[in-house]
Amino acid sequence: MVDGVWLWLTLFAIGSTTILTRGSFVLGGEGARLPPALQRALRYAPAAALSALIMPDLLLDAGAFDPANPKLAAGIVVALAAVRSRSPWLPFIAGMGVLLLLRKGLGW
Template sequence: MTEGVWLWVAFALMAMTTVGTRGSFILLGEKGRLPPALQRALRYAPAAALSALVMPDLLLDGGEFTPLNPKFAAGLVVLAVALRWRNPWLPFILGMGVLLVMRKGLGW
């Protein structure tokens, strides 16, 4: 019985936290401005979140780092091509090409 009560207490606390953090910007309006340093830092949040999702998949193959990982090699090609040519399709095409060639050539 008490486990069910604590579960509902946890749900209520999570709901209050969510509503409080999201609703604070609506309720405070213009008075609740973030400091400029924090605003500048938050510009990097999407890139940091994306890299935190992508990098482990690129670097690890079967839970460990291997230098001949096809995903890692394709990621390096994508990065180099994207920085050099600024073409939205070329990194995708060349990265997938490297990935397919390495998987076929190395038997993965």
């Protein structure tokens, strides 16, 4: 465990990456503009990034590929809820409900 003054140093080091990455081009100013083709390509960044964080959680179980796991089943329910309903809460309630039912109720 990193603790004491070292922990605070570590927290500032982690925080500096927040400013370095998010601030990079915003702080860089007008001189640092990306070419238009790259700009267009970058519109796909958020969808690709979100999915790159989501899919490993849904498809992997303890680091190994396993599509037959309760998180994927819950994830499908979340996707359906997000498509079908306007309620911001329903995907959370439905997703956690299914996951807890499968894990605790059925012991999957």
